[in-house]
Amino acid sequence: MTPEKPGRREFVDTLTKASLLLTLPGITPTAAFWQPAEPVTVGQVMDLILKTIPNAPFPKTVDTLKSGTADQKVTGIVSTMFATMDVIEQTARLGANFIIVHEPTFYNHADETDWLDKDEVFKRKHDLLAKHGIAVWRFHDYWHSHRPDxxxxxxxxxxxxxxxxxxxxxxxxxxxxxxxxxxxxxxxxxxxxxxxxxxxxxxxxxxxxxxxxxxxxxxxxxxxxxxxxxxxxxxxxxxxxxxxxxxxxxxxxxxxxxxxxxxxxIMSEAPGMQWLVPWLQPKLPGMKITYIDSKNPFMYL
Ligand SMILES: [Zn+2]
Known part of the structure; x- marks a missing residue:
């Protein structure tokens, strides 16, 4: 999940240069819009985030990749509470391929899937993620450990x-x-x-x-x-x-x-995933980061 060190250093260097450029007089933010030398990977985004979390990475955490791989190139990021079927479809329509979620994707805290092997609902969701090549990372323990939470x-x-x-x-x-x-x-x-x-x-x-x-x-x-x-x-x-x-x-x-x-x-925590967007965007200038409201599934009859 952690990319090779040199790659990460290069990436951070690029970011630093980009933010210096943004502060130069006469250069508009649009002109200086960050163009990474190489596309950013899922693992690099995760690393960038983890650097801000005290004592990360944690030896034991539910914040793992639930779909996709660390070395896949990110085309856009979505932040949401749940990677629902709708959120996955909307992500694909946005041309994004990395969903950062707060809660489980597969209906249990650790996202264990062996017990769901033959379950139709699980299979269809799993296949939809695979079809669109979407990575899903849970950002729960780390986001709560950020100071402030x-x-x-x-x-x-x-x-x-x-x-x-x-x-x-x-x-x-x-x-x-x-x-x-x-x-x-x-x-x-x-x-x-x-x-x-x-x-x-x-x-x-x-x-x-x-x-x-x-x-x-x-x-x-x-x-x-x-x-x-x-x-x-x-x-x-x-x-x-x-x-x-x-x-x-x-x-x-x-x-x-x-x-x-x-x-x-859900309603008490969803705003925290919305808050992630303005927090993360300056760290990844040029990356399209979108909040999608996965909404409350309940109706009241
Ligand atoms: Zn929470």
Whole structure:
């Protein structure tokens, strides 16, 4: 997965020269548009990204190539939550051949496929990727390990709450003034494009301190964070119904003013893959990088 060292050094040199060129007076960005001496490979893009992640590469990670090879030349990059059938088709139509995803492609955390060998859905997706020669790389553990966490930055930015983020404890948002829970929920739905949210609490409860936990970090981590951070409301991605929700229900029945709003795993993390585009683009000038919204698969009947 890691390309030969000399190739990578050459590539970084080209990038450095290109960015110097961009700063020269009289040269417009278009004129200086980066033309790599050699096409960039999937492995080179991965390496370029990994250089920004503390302690990368990790010895154990789910962030591996799920399709394609490290030495294939990149014609364009797509960032998305899931490489769905639609996203794969759209990528091919864009002329791109490298999809960076946050979540699994083959329906389990490690993207193990031996158990799906004879499965029609798996085979058709696998064949579609092969037909279009598309590489898929999962960018999950590394993106969360970036400082700041790329997923968190994406969702906080989408919510317009960057300025309310606690710099020493980024999972805490302190609003400038308390708002009724109902208003916070409406804001989150609107900004994140969420159709419906499940809430435990009182819509009229006045909330100022928000514990924001996108994704699915698990009941224990939610509950430990509630203990530590004492929020008015926890907004999280995905829960097991018998964990965080029951804890919040008990706390409320004991008289605590604590509420829970469930954003959904996908809708709470997708903005982080959108945030990847402006982050990655300056590192790869001239490369076409597109965000595709893989969307929420659920409808509410
Ligand atoms: Zn995540």
């Amino acid at each position: 790329g997923i968190r930055m994406g969702v906080v930015t989408a919510l317009g709450w960057e300025k309310y983020m606690d710099s020493t404890n980024p999972r805490i948002i302190t609003l400038p003034a308390p708002l009724p829970l109902k208003q916070i929920i409406t804001h989150a739905k609107e900004k994140l494009g969420i159709a419906m949210m499940r809430v435990v609490g009182d819509p009229a409860q006045s909330c100022r301190r928000i514990l924001l936990m996108p994704g699915a970090s698990g009941g224990r981590s939610h509950i430990l964070a509630i203990q530590q951070d004492k929020p008015d409301v926890i907004l999280c991605g995905e829960i097991s119904e018998w964990e965080t929700a029951e804890y919040v229900r008990d706390a409320r029945q004991q008289g605590q003013k604590l509420s829970l709003g469930i954003l959904g795993h």
